[in-house]
Amino acid sequence: MAKAKFIQDGKIIYFTATAEVGYNDIVPIGGIVGVAAEAIPSGGTGGVRLTGVYEMPAAAETMEVGDVLYWDNSNRYVTKTKSELTCVAGIAVSKKTSSSAGTVLCRIG
Structure with a gap:
């Protein structure tokens, strides 16, 4: 082994x-x-x-606790939308109810 x-x-x-x-x-x-x-x-x-919970800028979309979040390096925020221009940021550990830009708590790692 x-x-x-x-x-x-x-x-x-x-x-x-x-x-x-x-x-x-x-x-x-x-x-x-x-x-x-x-x-x-x-x-x-x-x-x-590579670990911890951080408040991060977030895309103009609602987010629920447990949503997988991706870092959009072009727009400099986390989003639920995965694309070839994003990488895994972590999971949302707070709810973001607004569909306007803001922040969300993200657990990285």
Whole structure:
């Protein structure tokens, strides 16, 4: 049977930025998002959180607790609409009743 070797909890990983990243910026990494644990200069390496609940900008649509949310990097918000331009952000842990833009609590990871 194959074995794995434990390295770390994985709550924070180290990420090399291709553009300047500010503290608490939402950072798309492959097919997921993280949240910057510190400011990271372009070309620099810094910590990005991969777990937790964050208030995030949300698309103009209603959202229910448990909805899968995707990060739309072009529009800079979470949405329920999956497309080739989005990556998984997490799940909604608050209800967003308004069909206008706003915020929602999202559990990443």
